[in-house]
Amino acid sequence: MSNQPLYAHKKVYTFPTRNVEVYFGAENFSIHHWFGDASVYIITDEHIHALYPELTRFHPAYIITPGERSKKQSTIDAILEAMLMAQLGKDVIVLGVGGGVVSDIAGFVSSIFKRGTRLVLLPTSVLGMVDAALGGKNGIDAGVFKNMIGTMYQPEKIIYDFTFLKTLPHAEWVNGFAEIIKHGCIKDKELFEFLEQHTLENFQHNMLLAATLIERNVDLKMNIVTRDEFDQHDRQLLNFGHTIGHALENLHELPHGAAISIGMVAACVLSERLADLHFEEAARLVRLLTQYHLPVDIETDHDKLFEGICMDKKRMGEHMQFVLMNTIGSAFAKPVPMKYIQEHLKILI
Numbered sequence: 001m002s003n004q005p006l007y008a009h010k011k012v013y014t015f016p017t018r019n020v021e022v023y024f025g026a027e028n029f030s031i032h033h034w035f036g037d038a039s040v041y042i043i044t045d046e047h048i049h050a051l052y053p054e055l056t057r058f059h060p061a062y063i064i065t066p067g068e069r070s071k072k073q074s075t076i077d078a079i080l081e082a083m084l085m086a087q088l089g090k091d092v093i094v095l096g097v098g099g100g101v102v103s104d105i106a107g108f109v110s111s112i113f114k115r116g117t118r119l120v121l122l123p124t125s126v127l128g129m130v131d132a133a134l135g136g137k138n139g140i141d142a143g144v145f146k147n148m149i150g151t152m153y154q155p156e157k158i159i160y161d162f163t164f165l166k167t168l169p170h171a172e173w174v175n176g177f178a179e180i181i182k183h184g185c186i187k188d189k190e191l192f193e194f195l196e197q198h199t200l201e202n203f204q205h206n207m208l209l210a211a212t213l214i215e216r217n218v219d220l221k222m223n224i225v226t227r228d229e230f231d232q233h234d235r236q237l238l239n240f241g242h243t244i245g246h247a248l249e250n251l252h253e254l255p256h257g258a259a260i261s262i263g264m265v266a267a268c269v270l271s272e273r274l275a276d277l278h279f280e281e282a283a284r285l286v287r288l289l290t291q292y293h294l295p296v297d298i299e300t301d302h303d304k305l306f307e308g309i310c311m312d313k314k315r316m317g318e319h320m321q322f323v324l325m326n327t328i329g330s331a332f333a334k335p336v337p338m339k340y341i342q343e344h345l346k347i348l349i
């Protein structure tokens with residue numbers, strides 16, 4: 001290959017299992033430019049395919065139906081069969097181009113096809129860029145059991161072409177900012193304050209500002225997950241808002257970001273009781289979520305919600321490993337009795 005791939009800069013994050021190269025600002029992404037004549041199999045969704053048809057012009061691809069409902073075993077089976085029919089070898093690069101649904105599916109497929117192929121991710125949604133493409137977790141849903149089936153498998157490269165964000169719908173920007181706000185809550189008070197000084201529209205209209213924010217969030221998540229690849233310590237903090245959030249997401253079929261937003265508010269109410277969180281700090285979070293167009297409350301069926309919470313992966317018998325916040329920028333995980341959660345659910349949400 002004569003040309004070097006175009007990108008602004010590269011960082012390498014070191015996991016116990018492998019080094020992951022992350023390329024920021026790779027504008028005008030072209031498969032040939034990045035991979036030359038290597039065997040590449042693209043996994044993307046119908047929205048991305050319709051907007052960027054040139055991606056699949058010269059390479060075999062599997063185009064999934066967009067959305068969470070594609071995260072199921074039958075999709076994985078269909079992709080594996082298509083890859084076998086295409087007689088792809090173990091040397092194939094599985095390239096996932098899309099949001100978190102695509103990166104979860106591409107990661108899972110790549111980890112099991114012929115016991116593991118090369119994996120490259122090109123996240124195209126804010127949520128994919130700041131969260132789903134990072135850390136090596138992948139997974140599919142089994143009915144209402146979200147992300148219960150999957151593997152841990154690191155990509156060799158993650159490529160950021162921020163120009164994809166120009167076509168991202170407004171609702172998906174909102175969705176992604178829930179995880180960015182979460183990062184501020186658990187680890188980065190300055191990030192939280194930076195977000196307070198801006199609006200979503202500032203980032204949507206200024207790609208450099210958006211790129212800077214996204215890279216800061218990549219650093220934050222990668223610093224956590226490289227030190228704790230297998231979820232023993234700080235990685236648990238990334239679940240802030242997710243225990244109640246996931247249950248709400250299933251029960252009300254809410255977008256992930258909306259569910260996590262309400263889940264974070266509930267976790268704050270719990271933190272006022274079981275940690276040192278001052279109510280004024282909780283009120284700041286509610287204001288920030290509202291500023292970024294995220295919901296902070298919902299009418300729900302508390303019995304059904306509790307049933308959903310009981311199915312959470314972080315449940316350990318009679319306790320739930322709950323992430324609480326002491327102050328903005330400082331969180332910790334604490335086992336909370338399931339009975340306590342059940343009795344206080346109407347106060348939390």
Ligand SMILES: NC(=O)c1ccc[n+]([C@@H]2O[C@H](COP(=O)([O-])OP(=O)(O)OC[C@H]3O[C@@H](n4cnc5c(N)ncnc54)[C@H](O)[C@@H]3O)[C@@H](O)[C@H]2O)c1
Pocket residue numbers: 045046047048051066067068071098099100101102104124125126127128131132133134135136137138139147164165166167168169172175256
């Ligand atoms: N594995 C992990 O660590 C991890 C972490 C967080 C979330 N996730 C998973 O990620 C998923 C949510 O990710 P998501 O919000 O990106 O959902 P998604 O992949 O469904 O993408 C959201 C929508 O945006 C569209 N889209 C994406 N990029 C676009 C672009 N540039 N232009 C136009 N449209 C675009 C998609 O087609 C889709 O309709 C969930 O399944 C969640 O479980 C995984």
